[in-house]
Amino acid sequence: xxxxxxxxxxxxxxxxxxxxxxxxxxxxxxxxxxxxxxxxxxxxxxxxxxxxxxxxxxxxxxxxxxxxxxxxxxxxxxxxxxxxxxxxxxxxxxxxxxxxxxxxxxxxxxxxxxxxxxxxxxxxxxxxxxxxxxxxxxxxxxxxxxxxxxxxxxxxxxxxxxxxxxxxxxxxxxxxxxxxxxxxxxxxxxxxxxx
Amino acid sequence: xxxxxxxxxxxxxxxxxxxxxxxxxxxxxxxxxxxxxxxxxxxxxxxxxxxxxxxxxxxxxxxxxxxxxxxxxxxxxxxxxxxxxxxxxxxxxxxxxxxxxxxxxxxxxxxxxxxxxxxxxxxxxxxxxxxxxxxxxxxxxxxxxxxxxxxxxxxxxxxxxxxxxxxxxxxxxxxxxx
Numbered sequence: 001x002x003x004x005x006x007x008x009x010x011x012x013x014x015x016x017x018x019x020x021x022x023x024x025x026x027x028x029x030x031x032x033x034x035x036x037x038x039x040x041x042x043x044x045x046x047x048x049x050x051x052x053x054x055x056x057x058x059x060x061x062x063x064x065x066x067x068x069x070x071x072x073x074x075x076x077x078x079x080x081x082x083x084x085x086x087x088x089x090x091x092x093x094x095x096x097x098x099x100x101x102x103x104x105x106x107x108x109x110x111x112x113x114x115x116x117x118x119x120x121x122x123x124x125x126x127x128x129x130x131x132x133x134x135x136x137x138x139x140x141x142x143x144x145x146x147x148x149x150x151x152x153x154x155x156x157x158x159x160x161x162x163x164x165x166x167x168x169x170x171x172x173x174x175x176x177x178x179x180x181x182x183x184x185x186x187x188x189x190x191x192x193x194x195x
Numbered sequence: 196x197x198x199x200x201x202x203x204x205x206x207x208x209x210x211x212x213x214x215x216x217x218x219x220x221x222x223x224x225x226x227x228x229x230x231x232x233x234x235x236x237x238x239x240x241x242x243x244x245x246x247x248x249x250x251x252x253x254x255x256x257x258x259x260x261x262x263x264x265x266x267x268x269x270x271x272x273x274x275x276x277x278x279x280x281x282x283x284x285x286x287x288x289x290x291x292x293x294x295x296x297x298x299x300x301x302x303x304x305x306x307x308x309x310x311x312x313x314x315x316x317x318x319x320x321x322x323x324x325x326x327x328x329x330x331x332x333x334x335x336x337x338x339x340x341x342x343x344x345x346x347x348x349x350x351x352x353x354x355x356x357x358x359x360x361x362x363x364x365x366x367x368x369x370x371x372x373x
Contacts, residue, residue: 027351028259028351044224060328094251096251097252100296101296102316103298129252131252142257142258145258146203171241
């Protein structure tokens with residue numbers, strides 16, 4: 001009985017933690033920092049870390065689209081690109097692709113098999129993680145980090161899909177950023193991809 | 196709160212409960228034989244480690260790293276150690292965190308019967324703490340804790356609680372000074 005309970009809990013755990021089909025978005029924040037004090041930002045020096053995948057390293061389409069999406073979301077948050085050369089915040093990003101495995105989750109979820117008909121099948125997939133760091137330029141300390149994770153299999157060859165995923169990732173990530181006092185409109189950012 | 200977001204939160208809580216309920220933490224330590232711990236009083240942190248953790252969410256993540264260091268410092272202070280940033284301390288501390296994906300096949304042990312005989316995949320987090328004698332430059336003690344971390348990184352408070360628990364459990368293994 002105990003064993004049955006344990007197994008079902010573990011199965012539930014496996015399902016809830018496997019982040020392959022839906023985009024997983026979250027963030028960490030310095031709770032002692034008042035984000036209303038920040039008004040301007042600038043891009044920090046480019047990240048020298050490799051992404052773990054040559055298809056994404058130095059891909060100008062990926063970088064341009066990502067930077068554009070971040071700038072758009074920051075503007076919506078009331079943060080302006082610094083004109084003076086002394087921004088309040090520095091923005092960095094890092095993309096990473098790593099190989100992950102999963103155990104025949106999809107077969108069951110999609111109803112391709114039932115009960116004993118479900119053979120154990122290990123699925124390999126490429127998980128992409130996009131990390132955006134926001135650094136206080138004065139203290140040079142990280143004040144916020146957001147990330148989004150998704151399988152990248154379908155987007156490396158499809159620019160439209162990639163653009164869509166980047167937009168969703170950046171919008172949902174930066175929705176979590178504490179709001180600057182400069183935002184005057186009452187509405188909160190439109191929820192995206194909340195399914 | 197939209198229904199889908201509410202459902203998401205409930206699911207997260209449920210996941211938190213299932214992880215907390217079933218995943219136990221493994222801890223262990225090595226100690227160099229013949230070492231007299233009463234000879235050590237002061238410590239400092241060694242140079243920051245550049246090795247990747249295996250999870251891009253944790254690399255260079257000060258919210259994670261500062262929590263580990265604060266916890267260790269708190270426990271060592273209780274144990275009578277003193278942090279010394281000037282001069283040479285008796286001990287230099289290093290730590291390393293890593294995340295690995297692992298497969299558990301124990302559920303497939305059909306001899307005892309199981310409802311859902313499938314292997315499952317989980318993320319295992321390991322935190323290792325090293326104490327090095329600055330006089331001999333030898334590792335005198337290493338403690339570690341390992342557990343399935345579930346979705347802990349995605350929830351800042353949950354991650355902090357797991358770090359707290361890991362550091363507490365690791366330093367419980369440190370020999371008492373007489």
